Amino acid sequence: MTMNTYFIIGGIAALFIVYIIILKTKMKKNNDKLLENFNSNHSEEPLTEEQKRLLSFGGILFYYRGEKILGIKPESNLNEYIGGLAQQWEVTNTEEAKETLNDLLLLQRSSEFDPIFLESTKELSSIQKDISKGLGLDINTVAQVKSTYAWDICRAVSLAKWCYWAGYLTETETWEVMKKASEIAVTKGQNWTDYTVSFLLGRTIQGFDLDEMIVESKQILTSKGPSLRKIADVDIYARYPFKK
Numbered sequence: 001m002t003m004n005t006y007f008i009i010g011g012i013a014a015l016f017i018v019y020i021i022i023l024k025t026k027m028k029k030n031n032d033k034l035l036e037n038f039n040s041n042h043s044e045e046p047l048t049e050e051q052k053r054l055l056s057f058g059g060i061l062f063y064y065r066g067e068k069i070l071g072i073k074p075e076s077n078l079n080e081y082i083g084g085l086a087q088q089w090e091v092t093n094t095e096e097a098k099e100t101l102n103d104l105l106l107l108q109r110s111s112e113f114d115p116i117f118l119e120s121t122k123e124l125s126s127i128q129k130d131i132s133k134g135l136g137l138d139i140n141t142v143a144q145v146k147s148t149y150a151w152d153i154c155r156a157v158s159l160a161k162w163c164y165w166a167g168y169l170t171e172t173e174t175w176e177v178m179k180k181a182s183e184i185a186v187t188k189g190q191n192w193t194d195y196t197v198s199f200l201l202g203r204t205i206q207g208f209d210l211d212e213m214i215v216e217s218k219q220i221l222t223s224k225g226p227s228l229r230k231i232a233d234v235d236i237y238a239r240y241p242f243k244k
Contacts, residue, residue: 042073043171053240054178057185058157059233060199064216065158069233072174074165082166089159097159097168101177104156105184110148113205117146127210131200134214135221142197149188150195151202156181185242192237196221 047055052070055062062069074081085091091100116124132139160177163169169177189195196217204210223238225231 047072049240051175051178052236053244054175054182055157055161056236056240057178057182057195058154058161059220059236060196060213060217061154061158062161063220063231063234064213069231069236072161072164072171078165081162085159085162085166085168091159091163091166091168094168097163097166101156101160101163104152104159105177105180107149107152107184107188109206110152110202113148113151113202114146116205127201127204130210131197131204131214134210135196135200135218137193137197141193145189145194145197145201147188148198148202148205150185150198151206153181153185153188153195154199186244189242191242192221195242 047070051072055070055072059069062071068075085097089100091097128142129139131137132142135142157178160169160174160181164171164174185195189198200210200214200217203213219225219231219234221237223235225234
């Protein structure tokens, strides 16, 4: 290559670096503005015990995603959550947020999955055995769960918090969604064990790998985090009742 070629390549590389710096600066300013707007509209009152109980219904996903289990305020880049809502859920505004959450509260996906339990299949039996082994539960305990209701409920609670962070829901609306989710859960399930099994059944039938979340699910269910580090609020199921 000629000297001019090296200069051209170097110039392009320098422009790209400048572009990245400008982009990151803009993203940081935008995120700071989002956090400022969020904090100005967020109540500084400490969470009540009932609010913590409501958050427990999203505990598995909060823990899996590295979010504070009993937290309602964002701790990381809000742009990531706004992008995640758009890409994974096609939610970009308040109307879409409420429509998606309503679908989850209506247990639309669970309703599609639940007929699977009407007949015994090798696929279902295999999933049940894997969940039994992964959670350390008797197979009969797993087999008696005949609904994937918790797959929709846990996602509704988690999604409500994301939508709140993105500014698509008010704080009051967020707690209302979580309250409805908990009320539906207690009419469909019996306890946190039932809830955990139901969630894993739904997620696995949906097509996700059970191994991706079985460890976190067991740690939440047994209130025992990893031995090498302490996880805050991993004992939510021991502290907050499934049914009031």
